[in-house]
Amino acid sequence: xxxxxxxxxxxxxxxxxxxxxxxxxxFGRYFTDHMLEADYIDGEWKNVExxxxxxxxxxxxxxxxxxxxxxxxxxxxYRNEAGEAFIFRxxxxxxxxxxxxxxxxxxxxxxxxxxxxMRQLINLDKSWIPNKENxxxxxxxxxxxxxxxxGVKASDTYKFMIILSPTGPxxxxxxxxxxxxxxxxxxxxxxxxxxxxxxxxxxMMVTAExxxxxxxxxLWMDAAEHKYVQEIGTMNVFFILDxxxxxxxxxxxxxxxxxxxxxxxxxILKEMGLTVEERPVNIDEVIEAxxxxxxxxxxxxxxxxxxxxxxxxxxxDFVMSFDVEGWKTAPEMKRRLDSIREGKTTDxxxxxxxx
Ligand code: COI
Numbered sequence: 001x002x003x004x005x006x007x008x009x010x011x012x013x014x015x016x017x018x019x020x021x022x023x024x025x026x027f028g029r030y031f032t033d034h035m036l037e038a039d040y041i042d043g044e045w046k047n048v049e050x051x052x053x054x055x056x057x058x059x060x061x062x063x064x065x066x067x068x069x070x071x072x073x074x075x076x077x078y079r080n081e082a083g084e085a086f087i088f089r090x091x092x093x094x095x096x097x098x099x100x101x102x103x104x105x106x107x108x109x110x111x112x113x114x115x116x117x118m119r120q121l122i123n124l125d126k127s128w129i130p131n132k133e134n135x136x137x138x139x140x141x142x143x144x145x146x147x148x149x150x151g152v153k154a155s156d157t158y159k160f161m162i163i164l165s166p167t168g169p170x171x172x173x174x175x176x177x178x179x180x181x182x183x184x185x186x187x188x189x190x191x192x193x194x195x196x197x198x199x200x201x202x203x204m205m206v207t208a209e210x211x212x213x214x215x216x217x218x219l220w221m222d223a224a225e226h227k228y229v230q231e232i233g234t235m236n237v238f239f240i241l242d243x244x245x246x247x248x249x250x251x252x253x254x255x256x257x258x259x260x261x262x263x264x265x266x267x268i269l270k271e272m273g274l275t276v277e278e279r280p281v282n283i284d285e286v287i288e289a290x291x292x293x294x295x296x297x298x299x300x301x302x303x304x305x306x307x308x309x310x311x312x313x314x315x316x317d318f319v320m321s322f323d324v325e326g327w328k329t330a331p332e333m334k335r336r337l338d339s340i341r342e343g344k345t346t347d348x349x350x351x352x353x354x355x
Pocket of ligand 1: 303
């Protein structure tokens with residue numbers, strides 16, 4: 001049994017914060033002074049500690065490097081005007097982390113280790129939380145198998161870690177998205193709903209191909225018919241019709257990630273008076289709506305990406321373009337969400353966890 005309340009802490013001698021500026025930081029390049037590390041050995045979580053951020057020494061036979069038992073989460077911490085630090089919906093990420101763990105035959109991480117460990121780590125590095133619009137401290141909990149054995153089997157040992165990275169916006173500008181019809185991301189019965197490292201690895205070639213044609217990302221389609229919209233890999237996707245209806249792919253097929261920002265967006269859109277439909281979304285329906293002038297906005301939601309407008313959606317040779325400047329819904333929804341996160345509006349949903 002771990003006792004997260006007495007995690008041993010080794011502090012750095014001099015903060016790296018003295019050497020970097022938190023102005024205009026790119027996503028995921030800088031890491032704070034400390035990290036949390038724990039080992040799963042003999043059926044128990046042990047060796048829990050917070051220590052200076054540093055490289056790991058790994059064996060070449062480390063099982064996760066060969067067979068990919070590796071999962072992660074993305075969470076954000078914010079600071080309000082009074083300087084208090086908050087984490088956005090960490091319990092939801094905690095639940096999803098263990099959903100991913102179960103699917104990958106990995107041990108669950110106890111709440112104390114995940115939440116209290118994260119709280120203590122952020123408390124130690126809270127001066128790294130940027131105090132600027134559209135900036136936050138990105139929290140990356142992850143777990144990987146650590147047996148030094150190359151037989152194909154679930155590992156007996158695992159490492160759980162949390163690292164922190166101050167960050168600005170993920171996409172610098174509204175995105176250009178290519179509707180991908182050849183390659184697929186996930187099929188029913190697979191791991192599309194889990195936050196598994198391999199889902200991202202498998203997307204790299206396809207994304208690189210799309211980038212070479214000037215797109216930022218691809219919109220994945222279903223594996224069977226290549227007709228039903230799935231997700232954008234780093235984001236869930238929403239379509240706004242006629243300013244009063246939002247549609248987004250439902251979670252029933254088990255092929256898309258149950259985004260926490262997706263869930264927050266659904267809640268806020270309903271509060272704004274929109275009807276929200278979570279259901280299969282056929283790309284033909286999207287095109288018809290665009291042609292009829294009913295498709296007003298398309299945007300992605302994600303922890304890293306927050307709310308990202310899509311200015312162009314290309315299906316085969318058909319280009320759907322949007323005048324993002326004139327949008328009403330996504331900007332208002334983002335304003336409401338940011339306002340809760342930055343502590344400017346009362347958090348009626350219990351989303352903000354005080355550190
Ligand atoms: C996130 O939004 O937190 C993600 O994990 C997506 C991407 C950065 C991998």
